[in-house]
Amino acid sequence: MxxxxxxxxxxxxxxxxxxxxxxxxxxxxxxxxxxILSASNKEDLPPISLSAGMPLADAPWTLKSGTYYEFEIQADGSQELALIGPEFFRAIWIDEIVIEGLEIRPLGLDSVEFDEAGEMEIGFVALKPGQYYLKVPGSTGETQRLEITIQ
Structure with missing residues (x-):
């Protein structure tokens, strides 16, 4: 046996x-x-900038399902700002969120908020193809919204 x-x-x-x-x-x-967590399957995305009246990102993101991505959210503290994107966060698997060296491994996410200046890094695998967004809640301007496509 x-x-x-x-x-x-x-x-x-x-x-x-x-x-x-x-x-x-x-x-x-x-x-x-x-x-899929191998280094050969990892891509870094441009950072998201949270600053009063400034654009979140330079361009929309186009992601590939099954690829591991990392991005940073950088807040300058000019205003208390949040990012929401529940549909996007449900279309990905979040590996970890790193804040000041602390690693968080959540089962899910709906939004994040910065009350002061700081930085966070999110690592995830894109899963469900579709059109998504991350945006500052309550905002209507195009620059306060990041369009995301998962292919």
């Missing part, structure tokens, strides 16, 4: 390596053993 369990365990560890070795498709992702 012990040999059977050991053999099954060895096979289950070797299976991803065998699948990777047999893959002749040059366009297929070549993830490491960490899968």
């Amino acid at each position: 012990f040999k059977l369990v050991t053999l099954a365990a060895a096979f289950s560890l070797a299976l991803p390596l065998m699948a990777q070795a047999d893959d002749d498709d040059d366009d297929a992702p070549n993830f490491g053993l960490a899968g």
Whole structure:
């Protein structure tokens, strides 16, 4: 029985390596053993800036489903500001939020708010294709809204 369990365990560890070795498709992702969390599947996004009367970002984001992304939210403290985007936050899997070296691993998120100057970094995997946004609540200007497309 012990040999059977050991053999099954060895096979289950070797299976991803065998699948990777047999893959002749040059366009297929070549993830490491960490899968989609591998460094080769990670992209940094431009930061979001929270400042009174200033645009959130320079351009809309176009993301690819299955890719791991990281971005920073930088608040200058000029005003108490928040970002909402419940549909976007439900279309992604949040790996972690880092604030002043503290790592938070939430099950979900609806919004974030800065009462003073600070910075936060969010790491996530884009999952559900569609059109989304992050915006300053109560604002109507285009510059206070970041359009996001997940392909």
